[in-house]
Amino acid sequence: MTEIPVWAAILVGLFALIGSLLTFIGCMGLARFDSFYQRIHAPTLGTSFGAIFVLAASIIYFSVSGQRLAVHEVLIVIFVSLTTPVTLMLLARAALYRDRAEGNGNVPAAALGKDTVVKAADDL
Amino acid sequence: MMRQILPYPLLSLGMLILWLLLQQSLGLGQILLGSVVALFAGRALAALQPEQPRIRRPFKIIHLMGLVAVDVLWSNLAVARIVLQGRHRKQTAGFLLLPLELRDRSALAILACIITATPGSAWLEYDAVRGTVLIHVLDLVDDQEWIDTIKHRYERLLLEIFQ
Amino acid sequence: MSETILFWTIMVSQFLLAGSMIAATSRMIRGPRAQDRILALDAFYVAAMLMLVLFGIRVGTSVYFEAALVIGVLGFVSTVALAKFLMRGEVIE
CATH class of the missing domain: 1.20.5 (Single alpha-helices involved in coiled-coils or other helix-helix interfaces)
Incomplete structure (x- = not known):
């Protein structure tokens, strides 16, 4: 570890702590919530501001210790914030599809005439 | 050229x-x-050959990004509180069927990303025929409040940007 | 002084991230459905990525950044592939 000024160390430590705490709370929610549709909200904590704070800590540390601006962590922020909604939406639709196909009663029915699988499941 | x-x-x-x-x-x-x-x-x-989106007001995008960043930060804190309350809290999660005026496909994609990226709300399914979207909300106390928030905060801006 | 601050804060943060990985793993084991396990895998990937970034700060090299980027890409691709598989691969009929 190279020596950096105290203010930078405090800032880096604080940001790392806040970010990892948010990620931890998100994963705790993942373990605690009762249904899948509640659990799908939990990981977004880690991927939004959890990741942003940890990567901001990394940007500050490498910029101060290397004496030059190190901003390639921004890439990860952009990438994570663009891809997470896509994966979560796909997963949610897959879950909805499976729950309807099995006829689990706790999800709203599909729009009429759009999904024939639901009708087939009702007939059983 | x-x-x-x-x-x-x-x-x-x-x-x-x-x-x-x-x-x-x-x-x-x-x-x-x-x-x-x-x-x-x-x-x-x-x-x-993708469908070319028509962006009418590019500078409103910056406004939208700022709005989303602030909202995501607040809902981070709200969801963190819900997780920490644990099992003592009564269940308020629920599904919400939302009518949309937005028809532009790129605008819908952006709206879907915003809603899913915000902790506490998730975009589940869009019905192109009726123009409704199914959303799951973690803290659903008042249906109408959520509908108003999404329609007035995001949909109005997206309509201004794209149509 | 600054070294002590960094050492302890980064260590506590790493413990928190390790805790989140454990929580995600417990959900992965408990399930109950395939979609829960995939969701937990996605959260696990994100926590592992952030853990690598913190390792980079701790050691003082930005080599770990590349590893974090690769994990991020892999996590996205694998989650999408698995979700797609759930849609069409294992349908009850």
């Missing part, structure tokens, strides 16, 4: 910026190499 070389100027600019970020340098060689990559990326996307 300009359209043939640079069919998607914004995408090419974004690719160039990404390249320079990844290389961590602003040297002339990297800028040239990045420009070549960006040009080819633009041409490659043009070969796929």
Whole structure:
């Protein structure tokens, strides 16, 4: 570890702590919530501001210790914030599809005439 | 002529910026190499012939991004509180069927990303025939409040930007 | 002084991230459905990525950044592939 000024160390430590705490709370929610549709909200904590704070800590540390601006962590922020909604939406639709196909009663029915699988499941 | 070389100027600019970020340098060689990559990326996307979105007011996008950043921060705190309360809290999660006026596909995609990226709400399914969307909300106390928030905060801005 | 601050804060943060990985793993084991396990895998990937970034700060090299980027890409691709598989691969009929 190279020596950096105290203010930078405090800032880096604080940001790392806040970010990892948010990620931890998100994963705790993942373990605690009762249904899948509640659990799908939990990981977004880690991927939004959890990741942003940890990567901001990394940007500050490498910029101060290397004496030059190190901003390639921004890439990860952009990438994570663009891809997470896509994966979560796909997963949610897959879950909805499976729950309807099995006829689990706790999800709203599909729009009429759009999904024939639901009708087939009702007939059983 | 300009359209043939640079069919998607914004995408090419974004690719160039990404390249320079990844290389961590602003040297002339990297800028040239990045420009070549960006040009080819633009041409490659043009070969796929995607639907070209019409952006009427580009500067409203910055306004939208700021709004989303603030909302995501607040809902981070709200969801963190819900998780920490644990099992003592009564169940308030629920599904919500939301009518939308937005029809532009790119605008819908952006709205879906915003809603899913915000902790506490998730976009589940869009019905193109009826123009409704199914959303799951973690803290659903008042249906109408959520409908108003989404329609007035995001949909109105997106309508201004795209239509 | 600054070294002590960094050492302890980064260590506590790493413990928190390790805790989140454990929580995600417990959900992965408990399930109950395939979609829960995939969701937990996605959260696990993100926590592992952030853990690598913190390792980079701790050791003082930016080599770990590349590893974090690769994990981010892999996590996205694998989650999308698995979700797609759930849609069409394992349908009850």
